[in-house]
Amino acid sequence: MIxxxxxxxxxxSYGNDTFDWDNAELIPVPLPxxxxxxxxxxxxxxxxxxxxxxxxxxxxxxGVDIDVLDTDRIRWAGQSYDVTxxxxxxxxxxxxxxxxxxxxxxxxxx
Numbered sequence: 622m623i624x625x626x627x628x629x630x631x632x633x634s635y636g637n638d639t640f641d642w643d644n645a646e647l648i649p650v651p652l653p654x655x656x657x658x659x660x661x662x663x664x665x666x667x668x669x670x671x672x673x674x675x676x677x678x679x680x681x682x683x684g685v686d687i688d689v690l691d692t693d694r695i696r697w698a699g700q701s702y703d704v705t706x707x708x709x710x711x712x713x714x715x716x717x718x719x720x721x722x723x724x725x726x727x728x729x730x731x
Contacts, residue, residue: 623650623679626694626701650687655680656697672731677702679724686719695726702726
């Protein structure tokens with residue numbers, strides 16, 4: 622099961638939006654989804670400064686649209702991943718319907 626982490630959005634003294642992840646709302650997604658690995662890359666100047674980028678794709682069941690925003694994070698298996706892309710695939714039989722949703726995720730560590 623995945624959860625959506627939705628940050629509290631506030632404004633700083635310059636009028637810019639800031640995201641408060643410490644007080645983020647956790648929204649459970651009760652229906653099962655498919656978590657598919659996309660890629661994992663490593664980079665760095667030497668063996669002590671490595672950056673690892675891990676990507677996943679979330680695919681919902683047919684007929685399921687998940688209320689996710691591009692400013693959200695997805696929590697799965699104790700890890701939080703940034704949402705980098707959301708694709709809502711149109712339903713072939715229902716006008717303006719969603720057949721399924723695919724969410725691309727990324728986590729950078731190091």
